[in-house]
Amino acid sequence: MKNIKNSIFYVGVNDRTTHLFERLWSLRRGVSYNSYVIVDEKVAVIDTVEASSAGTFFGNIAEATGGRPVDYLIVNHMEPDHSGSIAMLRNRYPEMKIVGNAKTLQMIAGYYGISDNLVEVADGGTLSLGKETLTFYLAPMVHWPETMVTYASEAKVLFSGDAFGCFGALDGGVTDEQLRFEDYYDEMVRYYACIVGKYGAPVQKAIQKLSALQIDVIAATHGPVWMNSIPKVIALYDELSRYAAGKGVVLAYGSMYGNTAALCDEIACKLRSNGVEKIKIYDLSSADMSEVLRDIFLYRGLVVASPTYNNELFPPVRELLNKVAERTVKGRLFGFVGSFTWASAALKRMNEYAEKNAWEVLPCSIEMKQSALSVRDEQIEEFAKQFAEAL
Numbered sequence: 001m002k003n004i005k006n007s008i009f010y011v012g013v014n015d016r017t018t019h020l021f022e023r024l025w026s027l028r029r030g031v032s033y034n035s036y037v038i039v040d041e042k043v044a045v046i047d048t049v050e051a052s053s054a055g056t057f058f059g060n061i062a063e064a065t066g067g068r069p070v071d072y073l074i075v076n077h078m079e080p081d082h083s084g085s086i087a088m089l090r091n092r093y094p095e096m097k098i099v100g101n102a103k104t105l106q107m108i109a110g111y112y113g114i115s116d117n118l119v120e121v122a123d124g125g126t127l128s129l130g131k132e133t134l135t136f137y138l139a140p141m142v143h144w145p146e147t148m149v150t151y152a153s154e155a156k157v158l159f160s161g162d163a164f165g166c167f168g169a170l171d172g173g174v175t176d177e178q179l180r181f182e183d184y185y186d187e188m189v190r191y192y193a194c195i196v197g198k199y200g201a202p203v204q205k206a207i208q209k210l211s212a213l214q215i216d217v218i219a220a221t222h223g224p225v226w227m228n229s230i231p232k233v234i235a236l237y238d239e240l241s242r243y244a245a246g247k248g249v250v251l252a253y254g255s256m257y258g259n260t261a262a263l264c265d266e267i268a269c270k271l272r273s274n275g276v277e278k279i280k281i282y283d284l285s286s287a288d289m290s291e292v293l294r295d296i297f298l299y300r301g302l303v304v305a306s307p308t309y310n311n312e313l314f315p316p317v318r319e320l321l322n323k324v325a326e327r328t329v330k331g332r333l334f335g336f337v338g339s340f341t342w343a344s345a346a347l348k349r350m351n352e353y354a355e356k357n358a359w360e361v362l363p364c365s366i367e368m369k370q371s372a373l374s375v376r377d378e379q380i381e382e383f384a385k386q387f388a389e390a391l
């Protein structure tokens with residue numbers, strides 16, 4: 001039994017079986033679906049878990065409650081990694097009231113056909129469990145429109161939904177008294193970049209809205225429960241949602257036969273000799289896209305290199321640019337390298353992306369015909385020098 005604070009217990013589960021979160025994002029270290037139960041005069045569960053883990057989840061609840069029935073289920077977020085066990089939990093506890101805002105309740109009906117014994121709450125609404133009182137704050141688009149967070153005022157615990165969450169199963173503990181923030185840093189940035197990255201403005205709004213609360217514990221739906229690292233966790237989410245970035249360069253290329261790759265290696269060496277210390281190079285045909293996005297959220301520089309393919313961008317490069325554009329990534333410095341064999345198109349297409357998304361692009365792009373024999377050393381040096389200066 002994992003007590004968090006006062007009468008609050010962790011009843012979530014680790015998933016080390018699923019390979020792709022949302023069938024998109026790699027989970028090499030697994031993921032946790034966090035759920036909590038408050039055992040007071042009334043018993044309340046906060047969020048559920050992904051459906052395949054329901055059996056373990058129900059066992060955890062029974063252990064924490066000593067077999068008492070669940071009176072309330074609070075639904076902060078409806079994405080099925082958290083809502084997937086709602087219908088099964090209702091079958092287990094038929095009297096259980098389900099608490100959510102108007103948008104949540106509409107989704108519960110839509111996903112699970114449940115339309116009875118529901119309690120609708122508004123922004124700032126409260127629910128007393130006995131000693132503990134819950135207050136609900138709407139946090140739309142962190143990560144879906146119905147998203148809300150729940151604050152337990154007696155224990156000063158914020159149940160924050162996806163906000164402040166991260167990838168990575170909980171290896172040997174639940175809270176950051178047992179697990180180190182630093183060990184989850186990469187997975188938190190990767191989670192943010194992939195899942196929440198599009199919603200920087202709503203995250204900023206939520207951070208401001210919740211800033212008046214005294215928070216001793218952040219209990220998110222993924223990753224460790226934060227107690228000691230709260231300032232670090234909030235600072236990181238604040239930076240990421242402002243699209244703040246450090247000095248460094250991601251160099252992401254497509255290359256069919258190695259010519260564009262060879263040019264990128266030369267550019268990387270020149271960037272380093274011009275003082276850029278942090279350089280991450282990715283071959284987009286084999287790279288893990290979630291790691292590329294993670295590093296794009298960390299570093300200001302993004303050099304993109306693409307062959308011309310069917311008079312378009314090389315497909316994996318186009319996929320990356322679409323993902324960057326979808327996430328409305330701001331404040332980055334782009335450098336473009338286009339290559340072609342008989343008809344140039346890649347560089348033109350990259351510039352179209354830049355114009356459409358108002359990206360800042362280094363003026364001296366490089367274009368290569370067939371191989372690096374067509375590119376002068378001075379051109380590469382000038383590109384790297386200007387890029388390093390503008391970082």
Ligand code: FEO
Pocket residue numbers: 077079081082143144162221222
């Ligand atoms: Fe972890 Fe948006 O669900």
